[in-house]
Amino acid sequence: xxxxxxxxxxxxxxxxxxxxxxxxxxxxxxxxxxxxxxxxxxxxxxxxxxxxxxxxxxxxxxxxxxxxxxxxxxxxxxxxxxxxxxxxxxxxxxxxxxxxxxxxxxxxxxxxxx
Amino acid sequence: xxxxxxxxxxxxxxxxxxxxxxxxxxxxxxxxxxxxxxxxxxxxxxxxxxxxxxxxxxxxxxxxxxxxxxxxxxxxxxxxxxxxxxxxxxxxxxxxxxxxxxxxxxxxxxxxxxxx
Numbered sequence: 001x002x003x004x005x006x007x008x009x010x011x012x013x014x015x016x017x018x019x020x021x022x023x024x025x026x027x028x029x030x031x032x033x034x035x036x037x038x039x040x041x042x043x044x045x046x047x048x049x050x051x052x053x054x055x056x057x058x059x060x061x062x063x064x065x066x067x068x069x070x071x072x073x074x075x076x077x078x079x080x081x082x083x084x085x086x087x088x089x090x091x092x093x094x095x096x097x098x099x100x101x102x103x104x105x106x107x108x109x110x111x112x113x114x
Numbered sequence: 115x116x117x118x119x120x121x122x123x124x125x126x127x128x129x130x131x132x133x134x135x136x137x138x139x140x141x142x143x144x145x146x147x148x149x150x151x152x153x154x155x156x157x158x159x160x161x162x163x164x165x166x167x168x169x170x171x172x173x174x175x176x177x178x179x180x181x182x183x184x185x186x187x188x189x190x191x192x193x194x195x196x197x198x199x200x201x202x203x204x205x206x207x208x209x210x211x212x213x214x215x216x217x218x219x220x221x222x223x224x225x226x227x228x229x230x
Contacts, residue, residue: 032216041224043204044206046220
């Protein structure tokens with residue numbers, strides 16, 4: 001069955017430090033992969049997506065993610081975190097099985113220390 | 115208005131009330147979705163509408179009743195809810211095209227529902 005695992009429920013980093021959020025997926029076909037961010041009380045905003053081609057994708061707000069097929073991973077990275085990055089981050093895989101839908105991970109809540 | 119809008123943003127209702135959540139997308143998309151977001155649980159897909167036709171119902175209780183009068187509007191009618199239905203309800207839209215092609219879903223800000 002398709003699934004997405006975000007092993008870190010909470011992560012705390014200092015402002016200016018680098019960040020990596022982990023995402024592993026289980027899907028038999030070529031995955032369509034997404035990272036979304038959700039600020040408190042808000043909906044989900046797309047950070048970046050991978051459909052095909054270059055396995056390193058750039059997104060908004062200085063984020064990037066790398067697709068590694070051999071590891072079934074799509075980890076999100078940022079070289080220098082800003083206090084405004086504090087939010088919850090969701091990884092999702094898009095599946096086409098009759099109808100199109102996303103499978104979401106449980107999210108990683110990021111806290112940024114000043 | 116741009117993107118996906120949802121009203122109301124907050125709703126408190128009793129278990130015997132009837133209310134409706136509204137979603138409108140201004141992106142020209144042909145597919146719309148309702149999700150439920152509860153604390154410490156993954157987003158749960160509830161309903162999918164493609165070209166106004168319901169294409170998925172993820173075993174959602176009948177106290178939730180969706181309606182999609184056109185490709186821009188989506189409603190979620192609520193009646194006799196339970197306290198465990200309290201959650202953030204998110205609407206999303208996307209453009210579904212070629213077979214097998216997954217496109218980006220754009221989300222609204224959500225409606226925070228509290229059932230007393």
